[in-house]
Amino acid sequence: MIFRQLFDLASSTYTYILADSDGKEGVIIDPVMENVDRDFQILQELGIQLKWILDTHVHADHITAAAALKEKTGAKIGLGAGANVACADRLFQENEEISFGDYQLKVIATPGHTDSCTSYYLKGYCVFTGDTLLIRGCGRTDFQQGSSERLFQNVREKLFTLPDETLVYPAHDYKGRMASSIGEEKQFNPRLKLSNTKEQFIEIMKNLKLDYPKQIDRALPANLKCGKV
């Protein structure tokens, strides 16, 4: 399998390219507008036929490259059910499978950071968790119909029930870490670890005192149009 993790230095966003090394069918997860040339060059040089451009949610901190990459490659745009994104080709329901070559990503609905957050699970290997589960953290829940209660429940019931060795690939990290595992997060995530109760988690999230998201007024309207600005 071809696997590439890529980083956007401005927003600390991770983008992922996955493809079957045989037929070269592939997907890209959470591409960032500013990196469209970089990412398109990689797709071309590796000979990948892009099938799907997937976003884990409607991002508020960067503009998606979905529309731009669709124009360049002809791939379809997908997000999770509930995303208010009319330009998407598909809004995936829970448990749907997204195929590329011999591989499948399973759709796991994990609202909480936003009301339509989605994780994509590559069975036996890794899960792309967006902002639902970060390395030793999680996304904020105070915008975009966020809910600490739903985030907690979805992480505990849907992500922490995956095998411990499943690698966790998030949409961001701010300390230069690129991957974790379900087993680690169950043990060491200061907010979501198994020894914390739901009430403790909700209290932690309530007291984060975060600034207003810098890019939200620019990014949200653009992302509801798949990044067409």
Place this chain on the structure above:
Amino acid sequence: MIFRQLFDLASSTYTYILADSDGKEGVIIDPVMENVDRDFQILQELGIQLKWILDTHVHADHITAAAALKEKTGAKIGLGAGANVACADRLFQENEEISFGDYQLKVIATPGHTDSCTSYYLKGYCVFTGDTLLIRGCGRTDFQQGSSERLFQNVREKLFTLPDETLVYPAHDYKGRMASSIGEEKQFNPRLKLSNTKEQFIEIMKNLKLDYPKQIDRALPANLKCGKV
């Protein structure tokens, strides 16, 4: 196998942690002083018994965390033969094998960026190339007894003769890319691709017109003491 790639945001340096998931013996490659707490925490949480702290060369753009990690873990410090680093526990000769658990890293001498640059090859999987071979680039050759001729020869004869599917993990990238492969670099590296001659490469390197390295006067003396400042 446990594999973690980590990023230093200030110097764009990649650090790698490798360990056998059974016995948990491991190595760290190119650790950065500023991240010693982050990296030590990962080693502790994953239960890794660090055997070796390896630098691919005497870095000029950041201070190594070698001495600091040795103090915290008891691991030994290793670099390639020719490195003028008296505090190292070992200076590895070409073709030596560095063992951790059931795995071995093979030492490949790849001077050119500096006179003692070393690559570490994990057979059948990947190669850690330091500044010798970067993604679509290579390290400069105008300081630290660098030599464009030697860099070209070592890349062509020692790295480009590894299997095409070998993943390339460099010491830096400045565009958010994290890995490449030998096959890609043979085809797409604008400086070192197979269609370039040695003379073309030397000419490219001669005309780079790079600034004086910002951190060299601070980093080099510190790194000759394993980062003890």
